[in-house]
Amino acid sequence: MYTRDPAFWRAGAIASTLFMSAVLLILTVNSLDAITPGGSHVPLYDVINHQISYAYDSARGEYVPKIGGRELLFNHQYSEAEAKALIAKGKMVIQSRACMDCHTFFGNGAYYAPDLTRAWIDPVWDEYPGTKRGDAMAAFLMHPFRLGYHEMPNLHLNRAEADAAVAYLKWMSAVDTNGFPNGFGVAQAK
Amino acid sequence: MYRSQRLALKYLAAAMVLFGLMVVFGILASIYYVHPTFLLNTFNFNTAKILHINTLIIWHLMGFFGAVYWFLPGETGREVEGIALAEIMFWIFCAAVAIVAAVFILVQYGASDEFSLWFINQGRKYVEAPRWAAIGILAVATVFGYNVVASAVKSTRRSGILMVLILDLVPLVVLYLDAFPAMTDMSKDLFWWWWLVHLWVEATWEILIGCIMAWALMELLGTSRRVVESWLYVEVALVLGTGILGLGHHYFWIGTPGYWLGIGGFFSALEPLPLLGMVIHAIYDSGTRHLRAGNRPALYWTLAEAFGNFIGAGVWGFMMTLPQINLYSHGTQWTASHGHFAFWGAYSCGVIAVLYLAVGGSRERKALDGRAWKWSFAMLNLGMLGMVGGLLVAGMDQAFFERALGGSTWGAFIALQHRPWYVEGVWTRMGFGVLFAAGYAMLMYDLLTIGKRRRGEAEEPLKEAAA
Numbered sequence: 001m002y003t004r005d006p007a008f009w010r011a012g013a014i015a016s017t018l019f020m021s022a023v024l025l026i027l028t029v030n031s032l033d034a035i036t037p038g039g040s041h042v043p044l045y046d047v048i049n050h051q052i053s054y055a056y057d058s059a060r061g062e063y064v065p066k067i068g069g070r071e072l073l074f075n076h077q078y079s080e081a082e083a084k085a086l087i088a089k090g091k092m093v094i095q096s097r098a099c100m101d102c103h104t105f106f107g108n109g110a111y112y113a114p115d116l117t118r119a120w121i122d123p124v125w126d127e128y129p130g131t132k133r134g135d136a137m138a139a140f141l142m143h144p145f146r147l148g149y150h151e152m153p154n155l156h157l158n159r160a161e162a163d164a165a166v167a168y169l170k171w172m173s174a175v176d177t178n179g180f181p182n183g184f185g186v187a188q189a190k
Numbered sequence: 191m192y193r194s195q196r197l198a199l200k201y202l203a204a205a206m207v208l209f210g211l212m213v214v215f216g217i218l219a220s221i222y223y224v225h226p227t228f229l230l231n232t233f234n235f236n237t238a239k240i241l242h243i244n245t246l247i248i249w250h251l252m253g254f255f256g257a258v259y260w261f262l263p264g265e266t267g268r269e270v271e272g273i274a275l276a277e278i279m280f281w282i283f284c285a286a287v288a289i290v291a292a293v294f295i296l297v298q299y300g301a302s303d304e305f306s307l308w309f310i311n312q313g314r315k316y317v318e319a320p321r322w323a324a325i326g327i328l329a330v331a332t333v334f335g336y337n338v339v340a341s342a343v344k345s346t347r348r349s350g351i352l353m354v355l356i357l358d359l360v361p362l363v364v365l366y367l368d369a370f371p372a373m374t375d376m377s378k379d380l381f382w383w384w385w386l387v388h389l390w391v392e393a394t395w396e397i398l399i400g401c402i403m404a405w406a407l408m409e410l411l412g413t414s415r416r417v418v419e420s421w422l423y424v425e426v427a428l429v430l431g432t433g434i435l436g437l438g439h440h441y442f443w444i445g446t447p448g449y450w451l452g453i454g455g456f457f458s459a460l461e462p463l464p465l466l467g468m469v470i471h472a473i474y475d476s477g478t479r480h481l482r483a484g485n486r487p488a489l490y491w492t493l494a495e496a497f498g499n500f501i502g503a504g505v506w507g508f509m510m511t512l513p514q515i516n517l518y519s520h521g522t523q524w525t526a527s528h529g530h531f532a533f534w535g536a537y538s539c540g541v542i543a544v545l546y547l548a549v550g551g552s553r554e555r556k557a558l559d560g561r562a563w564k565w566s567f568a569m570l571n572l573g574m575l576g577m578v579g580g581l582l583v584a585g586m587d588q589a590f591f592e593r594a595l596g597g598s599t600w601g602a603f604i605a606l607q608h609r610p611w612y613v614e615g616v617w618t619r620m621g622f623g624v625l626f627a628a629g630y631a632m633l634m635y636d637l638l639t640i641g642k643r644r645r646g647e648a649e650e651p652l653k654e655a656a657a
Contacts (some may be wrong), residue, residue, distance in 0.1 A: 006350055006416060009423035016431035027453070034447045035377035041445045044375050082206075088374040092302040095313030095372055101236035105376055106444045107521030109315055112222065112235050114603040115521055117443075124600045148604035150226045153234045161302050172376055178451060180443035181598035182517050186504050 045083035090168030166188025194270035208249035253541030266345035290398035377445030401635030428464035455589025462504030491543035498535020524585025562636035569629030578624025
């Protein structure tokens, strides 16, 4: 019988691998378009000049980030190029301090510390509204204080590094992640 | 014995040493969960974690290299081509691993500049090794690829297993190039990072271990090449047929379009199929031989591999992979539970099986059976099941209370740390981690003393196997 011949199964292996790889390549091209800053899901870096919130979208049936009016970070209006440079620096801070080996970003990383996807709009910063929030977060990153059971180590960030990391978190909180994390901050607000 | 097989023994020995270090750093990392200020600002959690997961990757990689160098001469009927270069690369590999580990422990992190990424820490999970070391790994993998391809070309024998292995080495090496970039856009960074992490662990590594286990089964049970090769092709068709688009289950929440929810959910739900096939294969093969083989430890570890892969990677993965559940389970201790079980079942048990085959083939007296391997088998597997269970309880508690009810905020995360189920879960994990470590110690004792212990203990099963 033909199924007893390995060549039959080999043909199946080659065909399924080639077909699935081709589909993946097509979807990759489409996805990269959506996740390039300014694409359908990822905002331009100068979104850090705006107010960002997270709200339920009844048409989509999930939570989505909302970009509001002007709300400057560190009292500075960043051009797209300036914002990109600052956020690129922020990414270097995140990699050099291996933030991802305690925290998660979009749920990816280590599971020892809180997820940072919406860190910018976490209710813990509610007492620092508007432009004060960036300074408060930068101060925390330079000199972390104990909150409850956990304490973040001091990773010796200077002010420029802390500002860049804060800008990164603000930009990231405006990325459309298909509703993850669900209901962020709603339980506390009630 | 071929030089290649002597090199294999070196790789397997190095793998076992790194396995031990992984266990040490794993237990260390588990302490932070029950005592969060442990070594704060001296040796932070992330350093312990980095050492735990990087030794994990490297010991398996060394185990795979060792396994291939062990079986390759038998497959091609000749010494491995370029073996002298491979021997040099082994020592370079070991030296690089030692330097990287020393820098992780002593320097830990640097300033936010390119220098840190090149020489200290890249800070991307699983590929934290600085770029110079990543280049080294690439060089070692390239020489390994050359050894396999050149040996196949020089040999008159062309086996299906060897062809699958060669074709698999191409994406294995090419995907590792993804260890270098530092993209600003987190969505893009993670998009490509998953090509490396998923398409290694859930695709190319699965094929690699499939080739290794195919050789192991032929040696262990004398299964015919036609059957083994047919199964290998079925496995390739199913693993890549489901796993390539199964990549989509990592694209639910990173900023990628919504169509990935359906595609990723559907294909990753099918991913357990090839693993189920392997279980059926293993039960059939070992059943026809009434669980008897000349090398009983290798047989039992092969069975552990088949079941562990199906349950740990397949069932545990399926449990949390559909987007409706993953919205809450993603990035919790539930993920850690799946990760531990899957790696153990899919890869670790297979490498240990090959280790026993190599020991059986290299020692003077093939005195493999005894009590020690049974104790280590039981302790390692029970230790793993206990850790996985503890993490599952903690993870489900986290998914329901921190994620679903608490809305994933910082405050919800802090509240979770006091919840009894979570606390019990992380303590359970630590306790069973210690049992696992004891199993590791017993495994090392067994491997180091096989053939050197009392004659009577060892010779009985050989007669049985011969009869």
